[in-house]
Structures are given as structure tokens and as C-alpha cells.
Amino acid sequence: MAESVNFSLLQxxxxxxxxxxxxxxxxxxxxxxxYSEFRVGAALLTEHDRHIITGCNVENASYGLTVCAERSAICSAVSRGYRKFPVIAVTSDVATRFCTPCGACRQFIAEFSPSGQVLLVKPGYQEEEYMTGTGIxxxxxxxxxxxxxxxxDLILAKSTL
Amino acid sequence: MAESVNFSLLQxxxxxxxxxxxxxxxxxxxxxxxYSEFRVGAALLTEHDRHIITGCNVENASYGLTVCAERSAICSAVSRGYRKFPVIAVTSDVATRFCTPCGACRQFIAEFSPSGQVLLVKPGYQEEEYMTGTGIxxxxxxxxxxxxxxxxDLILAKSTL
Amino acid sequence: MAESVNFSLLQxxxxxxxxxxxxxxxxxxxxxxxYSEFRVGAALLTEHDRHIITGCNVENASYGLTVCAERSAICSAVSRGYRKFPVIAVTSDVATRFCTPCGACRQFIAEFSPSGQVLLVKPGYQEEEYMTGTGIxxxxxxxxxxxxxxxxDLILAKSTL
Amino acid sequence: MAESVNFSLLQxxxxxxxxxxxxxxxxxxxxxxxYSEFRVGAALLTEHDRHIITGCNVENASYGLTVCAERSAICSAVSRGYRKFPVIAVTSDVATRFCTPCGACRQFIAEFSPSGQVLLVKPGYQEEEYMTGTGIxxxxxxxxxxxxxxxxDLILAKSTL
Ligand SMILES: [Zn+2]
Ligand SMILES: [Zn+2]
Ligand SMILES: [Zn+2]
Ligand SMILES: [Zn+2]
Structure with missing residues (x-):
């Protein structure tokens, strides 16, 4: 992974x-x-009042309607009036590597927080590890x-038509 | 619309x-x-403790990632541990007819509440109209x-393979 | 199922x-x-030149990006310039009941063919059954x-804002 | 953009x-x-028999059901039995910058072609520019x-449950 954990940069x-x-x-x-038996949890921080809002994945028999945990959390936050999220934390049951958001969630996060950060958390992460940072x-x-x-991009396209 | 408002049947x-x-x-x-300028709000009732959880539509520059209000509310509720919703209310800015959930939301609602009810609410609905029921x-x-x-259906298919 | 097979009504x-x-x-x-091991095939008929265009389901590790067979076929047809499909046929591996399109696909079909028809085909359907119609x-x-x-609905909403 | 056009690396x-x-x-x-008036076209190359299969974006009144051009082309190709696409070309009406695939499409492309390439094409691109490469x-x-x-990731998660 390109970035090491540099706590001083964390928003x-x-x-x-x-x-x-x-x-x-x-x-x-x-x-x-x-359907997947793949559990994911996400928690985001709101910009001004520093609230934490959470979301899990919500699957559907028609697989294509499944909503990932990250998008679930953002929908919940937007519905409460929030629009900016400096950090969103994500964890799954994958222990052997850091599991990143899917491309759809990256796009969804970027709509609101293009300069935000994603905090990846391994499932076995214990608080005592915090300062070592091996689990995040x-x-x-x-x-x-x-x-x-x-x-x-949508605006640029319209200006040329 | 096939059904008239029969309050005695409401769950x-x-x-x-x-x-x-x-x-x-x-x-x-x-x-x-x-992108659409089409505002939608949804509110669902949880089965046992009768809480109300809400959601609005959350659009995205990549239109296909847009989440409707109904799905937004359900994701929020599922993330808090709820799984059954006897009634979900929906309102938009369409005043001249009752605006129904899209097919995707119908499927998403049916995953959790196949025997639930949808309450359609017109934007100009005022509380005094409640008993007349013209706005819902x-x-x-x-x-x-x-x-x-x-x-x-997914299970039935697997049993035949 | 509400409708029996009435071949005279078929478009x-x-x-x-x-x-x-x-x-x-x-x-x-x-x-x-x-991911699902749930195979689906769809075939649609184009309105004027009566071509048949097909599609299968295309799943994704991020379940929510999955595209059903019906939508796959329609995307393929739209990309070739078609916009109207009087009939779309669908089949899966569910043998014991007729497997219908999900809500998302119903909405997607209705965008182009609100007055179209869906032909449900059981997996074991054999041509000799055609006239009896038990498999379709x-x-x-x-x-x-x-x-x-x-x-x-989108237009009606904008007119009131 | 990080990469300059290096034709020798093109697959x-x-x-x-x-x-x-x-x-x-x-x-x-x-x-x-x-709905968006944002036109996109995609064309992919199949690995072995070097066929070209195309797709455009297909929008829907329920914005969330919209399928981008890239996914439309891939669904069409997968439905014809193809699974690997070394190169997928994309063009829109954005003339002033290179318009990239959305995150959802990146995930969809990566399902089949994690080591593939995306060729971005500006709308005004003319064949004579080919060797200069300013438009691609x-x-x-x-x-x-x-x-x-x-x-x-899905497999890794299951192995730990
Ligand atoms: Zn995701
Ligand atoms: Zn909807
Ligand atoms: Zn479907
Ligand atoms: Zn896309």
C-alpha cells in the first residue's frame, strides 16, 4: 500500500x-x-459537528440492488442534512489484507468528500494496537x-453541446 | 388507483x-x-418498537449510483438492526398524481416487507385533510x-443445478 | 398467475x-x-425490423453492480439504436415456478416498453410443448x-417547483 | 495525467x-x-478473436438504474461469451479534458480485465491526430x-468465518 499510517495527516x-x-x-x-455472507461496517465523521454515523451492507435477492456499507452510511448522513465527511472508516471480515471500498463506493464517497480520507480497519483490530497502527x-x-x-464533467459536456 | 384509502386496513x-x-x-x-432536482422523502415504521426512520434520495454524478429515498431509509434502518417495516411513507414534489416507488425500490422494500404497505403522500398534504384522505x-x-x-427463487434455482 | 397464456394477445x-x-x-x-450461480437468459424482439437481441446476467464482486439478463439485453439493443421492444423473453434455472423479472428490471423495461409483454420460459421447456403452453x-x-x-413523474415534479 | 501516451505499451x-x-x-x-444529456460511447476489444463490441449509456427515470456505456459494452460482450478485454475505449462530449470512467465502471471493468487498459478519446478526435496522440x-x-x-476479497472473508 502506497501510504503508511501517518497520524499527523489524519483529518x-x-x-x-x-x-x-x-x-x-x-x-x-x-x-x-x-447472499454473500460478507459483512461490512462503515462509520463516517461529519465535518462541523463531528458526529459519527454508521452503515452496514444491505443485500438484495436481485444482487444489483445491493447497497454497500459505505453508501449506506452516507445515505444515512445525507438524510440528516450532512454533506461533508472528512473521514470514513470501513471494516470487513477480511483479516489477511486491507479490504478497500469498491469502485462504486469510491465514486459515491468522492461526490461528497473528494478530499476526504478512508480509514481501513482489520477485523481483529484491538484498541491496544492503535499506536502501532498495524491493524489500520x-x-x-x-x-x-x-x-x-x-x-x-457533466457540466463540461453540456457546455459543448 | 385500485385501492381506496381504507384506514381500517392500515398496519x-x-x-x-x-x-x-x-x-x-x-x-x-x-x-x-x-442532477434531477426531484426531491423525495421516505419514512418507515419499525415493526416492534414503532420507531420512525427516514431517508431522502442521494444522487451521484454517475447517475447509476443514485439511491432513492425509500432505499436510503431502509439502509438506515437495517444498519440499526431493524428488519421489518409494516409501513413506509413516500412523498415527492409531484402534486397532480400519486408518485409511486420505482421498481428498484419495490424490490428493495419487498426483501424485508413483502406484506408491508406503502403510504403515498402528496406534497401539499395538510394535516386537516387527514380524515378526508384526499392527499394520501x-x-x-x-x-x-x-x-x-x-x-x-435463488434457492429454487440452486436446488435444480 | 393472473393471466393464462392467450396466444392471440401476443405481440x-x-x-x-x-x-x-x-x-x-x-x-x-x-x-x-x-457469486449467485443463478443463470438467467433474456431475449427481446425489436419493434420494426423484428430482430432478436439477447443478454445474460453479469455479476460483480461488488454485488450492487450486477446487471440482470433483461437489462443486459436492453443495453445491447439500445446501443444498436433500438428503443421499442414488444416482447422480452426470460428464462432461469427455476423449474418449479415461473421466475419473473426483478423490480429493477421491470422499471428498466418500462422505460422503453410500458405496453410491452414479458414471456416467462421454464428451463425444461421443449418445443413440442409450445402449443400446450405449460412451460411458458x-x-x-x-x-x-x-x-x-x-x-x-420527473417532469410533473419540475413543473411545480 | 500521470501516463503519457506510449503506444508501445498498448495491448x-x-x-x-x-x-x-x-x-x-x-x-x-x-x-x-x-435525463443527463451526457452522451458516452464505449468500445472494447475481445482478447482472442479481436472483435470490437460497443455500448452506449442507457439512462432511466429512476436514475439509479442507469447503465454507463462501459458497462453496457461489457454486458453485451459477456452475453456473447467473452470474458477478457485487453482494451476498452471511451468517449463523451467533454472536450476540454479527458473524461474517465466512473468508479462503478472501473470496478466492473476490473472484474474481467484487471490488467487491461482504458483508452480515453476526446470528442473532436480526428484520425490525422492519431500519431500525435493529443486527442487520446x-x-x-x-x-x-x-x-x-x-x-x-469475498473468498478471504469466507475463509475466516
Ligand atoms: Zn462498495
Ligand atoms: Zn426508487
Ligand atoms: Zn432484474
Ligand atoms: Zn460509469
Whole structure:
């Protein structure tokens, strides 16, 4: 992974990070994943009032309607009036590597937080590991979706028609 | 519309219905709909503890990632551990007819509440109209998704392979 | 199922129906369904030049990006310039009941063919059964998506803002 | 953009590239984009028999059901039995910058072609520009979806449950 954990760059305080980690691990238990059996939990931080809002994956018999945990959390936050999320934490049951958001979620996150950060949390992560950082990883949204397709592209297209 | 409003069939009390109506109208204001300018608000009732959970539509520059209000509300509820929703109320800015959930939302609702009900609420609906019922309409999920594709279909297919 | 097979109502000739049945059964073999193992094939008829265009389901590790067979076939047809499809045939591996399109596909079909028909084909269907009709079923798009959310709703909403 | 056009790295011949460019420009005209008015065309090359298969974007009144051009082309190809696509070309109406695939499409492309390449084509691209390369750009799928979420993640998760 290109970025090592550099806590000084994190757009959240130590205390917020700890809360985000606990929150994403906790909401993972609610995952509705009867088809994939792949549980995912996400927790985001709201920009101004520093609230934490969570979401799990919600699957569907018609697979294509499945909503990932990251998008689930963002929908919940947007419905409460939030629009900016400096950090979103994600955890799954994959223990042997850091499991990143899918491309759809990267695009969904970038709609609101193109300069935000994603905090990847391994399932076995324990609080005592926090300072060592072996169980967590930080990566910017910009690095997860380089050369991103943006809302601006829609405007640029219309201006040429 | 096939069904007239028959309050005796509603799977919610008068008071719950009034709360659902207010909740879906309120959350509509949070709609993130910069592409369609089509605001939608949804509010569902949880089965046992009778909580109301809301959601608005959340659009995306890549249109296909857009999440409707109904799915937004359900994701929020599932993330809090809920799985059954006897009634989900929906309102938009369409005043001249009752605007129904799209097919994707019907399938998403049916995953959790195949025997639930959808309460359609017109934008100008005022509380005093409640007893006359001209601004609201009730329709069952079963009637919105007849002969539904169900989780059971996936099992039936596997048993024959 | 509400409708019995009434061949006189079919918006296709006997010969076209036979071709649609064979085509949806054939394309089912191409299904990319490594996650669900649920194979589906779809074949549609184009309105004016009576071509048959097929599609199978295409799944994705991020379940939510999965495209059903019906939508796959329609995308293929639209990409070739077609916009109207009087009949779309669908078959899966579910033998014991007629497997219908999911809600998302109903909405996708209705965008182009609100007055079209869906032909459900059981997997074991053999040509000799054709006249008895026990292995096939016809249902209108309008009956699969009653009180449909339509493109017109978007226009009605804008007119009131 | 990080990569300059290095033709020697392209996983297609000069002649194939020219055909891909023409094909994506041509299919863009079929785009069904009545909501966004954002036309996109995609053309992919199949691995062994070097066929070109095209797709345009197909929108829907329920925005979330919209299928991008890239996914449309891939569904069409998969339905014909293809599974590997060394190069996929994409063009839109954005003239002032290279318009990249959205995150959802990156994930969809990576399912089949994690080591493939995306060829970005500006709308005004003329064949005489070919050797100068100012109107086209090449980028690898790996660079568009770094640290990608992969089918393997699903397997790793199951092994730990
Ligand atoms: Zn995702
Ligand atoms: Zn919807
Ligand atoms: Zn479907
Ligand atoms: Zn896309």
C-alpha cells in the first residue's frame, strides 16, 4: 500500500479515530448479507459537528440492488442534512489484507468528500494496537479514485453541446 | 388507483400515520438531488418498537449510483438492526398524481416487507385533510410488485443445478 | 398467475415466439454468475425490423453492480439504436415456478416498453410443448409494474417547483 | 495525467486502436441520455478473436438504474461469451479534458480485465491526430482502481468465518 499510517495527516483527532474504529466494527454486526455472507461496517465523521454515523451492507435477492456499507452510511448522513465527511472508516471480515471500498463506493464517497480520507480497519483490530497502527491503514479518496469522474464533467459536456 | 384509502386496513395507528407523514415531508428537504432536482422523502415504521426512520434520495454524478429515498431509509434502518417495516411513507414534489416507488425500490422494500404497505403522500398534504384522505393513498407492497421475484427463487434455482 | 397464456394477445408471431424462446435459453449458457450461480437468459424482439437481441446476467464482486439478463439485453439493443421492444423473453434455472423479472428490471423495461409483454420460459421447456403452453407464461409489463413510476413523474415534479 | 501516451505499451495494434476509436465515437450517437444529456460511447476489444463490441449509456427515470456505456459494452460482450478485454475505449462530449470512467465502471471493468487498459478519446478526435496522440490518452485499469476490491476479497472473508 502506497501510504503508511501517518497520524499527523489524519483529518480527525485520536479520539475521533478511536470512535470511528469502534463504530464501524459495531455496525458490522447488523450487516444484512444473506447472499454473500460478507459483512461490512462503515462509520463516517461529519465535518462541523463531528458526529459519527454508521452503515452496514444491505443485500438484495436481485444482487444489483445491493447497497454497500459505505453508501449506506452516507445515505444515512445525507438524510440528516450532512454533506461533508472528512473521514470514513470501513471494516470487513477480511483479516489477511486491507479490504478497500469498491469502485462504486469510491465514486459515491468522492461526490461528497473528494478530499476526504478512508480509514481501513482489520477485523481483529484491538484498541491496544492503535499506536502501532498495524491493524489500520489510511488512504485518501483522491488516491483511491485517481483522475476521478466528477460532477464537473457533466457540466463540461453540456457546455459543448 | 385500485385501492381506496381504507384506514381500517392500515398496519399503523392514526398517530403513527400522522408521524410518518410529517417525517417523510420533513426529510424531503434534505434531498441531495442536484442532477434531477426531484426531491423525495421516505419514512418507515419499525415493526416492534414503532420507531420512525427516514431517508431522502442521494444522487451521484454517475447517475447509476443514485439511491432513492425509500432505499436510503431502509439502509438506515437495517444498519440499526431493524428488519421489518409494516409501513413506509413516500412523498415527492409531484402534486397532480400519486408518485409511486420505482421498481428498484419495490424490490428493495419487498426483501424485508413483502406484506408491508406503502403510504403515498402528496406534497401539499395538510394535516386537516387527514380524515378526508384526499392527499394520501395506501397500497400494499404485494400489489406494487405482483408475482415478485423473491429470495426463494435463488434457492429454487440452486436446488435444480 | 393472473393471466393464462392467450396466444392471440401476443405481440409477436408464433415463429418469433419460438425464436425468442430458443434465444433466451441459449444465451443463459453465457451467464457470468460466479457469486449467485443463478443463470438467467433474456431475449427481446425489436419493434420494426423484428430482430432478436439477447443478454445474460453479469455479476460483480461488488454485488450492487450486477446487471440482470433483461437489462443486459436492453443495453445491447439500445446501443444498436433500438428503443421499442414488444416482447422480452426470460428464462432461469427455476423449474418449479415461473421466475419473473426483478423490480429493477421491470422499471428498466418500462422505460422503453410500458405496453410491452414479458414471456416467462421454464428451463425444461421443449418445443413440442409450445402449443400446450405449460412451460411458458405471458404477462404484460403494465401488470408487472402497476401504477408505475414513469419519466413523466420527473417532469410533473419540475413543473411545480 | 500521470501516463503519457506510449503506444508501445498498448495491448492492441495500431489498426485495432483506430477501429476502437471509430467504434466508440460511432456508438455514442445511440446514447439514451434523456435525463443527463451526457452522451458516452464505449468500445472494447475481445482478447482472442479481436472483435470490437460497443455500448452506449442507457439512462432511466429512476436514475439509479442507469447503465454507463462501459458497462453496457461489457454486458453485451459477456452475453456473447467473452470474458477478457485487453482494451476498452471511451468517449463523451467533454472536450476540454479527458473524461474517465466512473468508479462503478472501473470496478466492473476490473472484474474481467484487471490488467487491461482504458483508452480515453476526446470528442473532436480526428484520425490525422492519431500519431500525435493529443486527442487520446491511455491508462491502465490498475491505475484507475488502485488497491482494488477484488473477487478474492469475498473468498478471504469466507475463509475466516
Ligand atoms: Zn462498495
Ligand atoms: Zn426508487
Ligand atoms: Zn432484474
Ligand atoms: Zn460509469
Amino acid at each position: 480527525a483527532t485520536d479520539s475521533e479515530i478511536r470512535d470511528l474504529i469502534r463504530a464501524c466494527q459495531s455496525v458490522k454486526k447488523e450487516a444484512y448479507c444473506v 491503514q489510511i488512504i485518501s479518496v483522491a488516491n483511491l479514485l485517481p483522475l476521478g469522474f466528477t460532477p464537473n | 399503523a395507528t392514526d398517530s403513527e400515520i400522522r408521524d410518518l407523514i410529517r417525517a417523510c415531508q420533513s426529510v424531503k428537504k434534505e434531498a441531495y438531488c442536484v 393513498q395506501i397500497i400494499s407492497v404485494a400489489n406494487l410488485l405482483p408475482l415478485g421475484f423473491t429470495p426463494n | 409477436a408471431t408464433d415463429s418469433e415466439i419460438r425464436d425468442l424462446i430458443r434465444a433466451c435459453q441459449s444465451v443463459k449458457k453465457e451467464a457470468y454468475c460466479v 407464461q405471458i404477462i404484460s409489463v403494465a401488470n408487472l409494474l402497476p401504477l408505475g413510476f414513469t419519466p413523466n | 492492441a495494434t495500431d489498426s485495432e486502436i483506430r477501429d476502437l476509436i471509430r467504434a466508440c465515437q460511432s456508438v455514442k450517437k445511440e446514447a439514451y441520455c434523456v 490518452q491511455i491508462i491502465s485499469v490498475a491505475n484507475l482502481l488502485p488497491l482494488g476490491f477484488t473477487p478474492n
